[in-house]
Amino acid sequence: MAPLIAVIGCDGSGKSTVSEHILAWIGRYGPAASVHLGKQAGNVGRAVAQWPLVGGALGRLIRRKSDDVNNRMKEAKQPSLLPALVISAFTLRRRRRFRRMLALRRRGLIVVTDRFPQLEIPGAYDGPGFPAVEGGSRFVLGLARREYAMFEWMASHRPDIVLRLNVDLDIACARKPDHRREALARKIAVTPQLAFSGATVIDIDANQPLERVLDDAKAAVARVMAERGYPARA
DSSP, X not given: OOOEEEEEEOTTSXXXXXXXXXXXXXXXXXXXXXXXXXXOHHHHHHHHHTSTTTHHHHHHHHHHHHHHHHHHHHHTOOOOHHHHHHHHHHHHHHHHHHHHHHHHHHTTOEEEEESOOOSSSTTXXXXXXXXXXXXXXXXXXHHHHHHHHHHHHHHTSOOSEEEEEEOOHHHHHHHOTTSOHHHHXXXXXXXXXXXXXXXXXXXXXXXXXXXHHHHHHHHHHHHHHHHTTOOOOO
């Protein structure tokens, strides 16, 4: 299939900006498309919170359920039924976008993804939402096993290159003032541990000015495109 380029990093590292620039630049190698492969629960919650009348209450509900899942991850306990159903719904949504990404590659389009599913660390970044424990109701355990199988399948499709954007906590907080500092700190701590099933991972200092970040990203992608036999058009 056509090349697959994944851009990952903590919120505030510039994933979306870098993905957009890489997508526009990589057109010199052939037709390209972008796909967001994250859970987007935070974005959904913040968008819902803007709804008139019921938005505030629904936004708070989504945050409470997210906190419940995170707490149970720390305690190594399976979530209760409603959070489990929410996790499953987001995973099914992500699988649908992943299938769309594969279809684009089969059609010959170079794909640039914002985020990418991983199996190394459950609950972090774009890993499984259920903890890897056996306790809990049979129904929830069935949902957990089904989710793991979906992630196993998605993670088996290794990107040709992963651009890992590394950012300091203070800079991430300044860029994302609506995000909780402790949540950003957890993501930053996890970032170096992600290997994406042995894919080629290129570390980029996202504290740099955007122009230098983009130069580093383009140079890394250009090497991979040359290795794959994709010459750049003038």
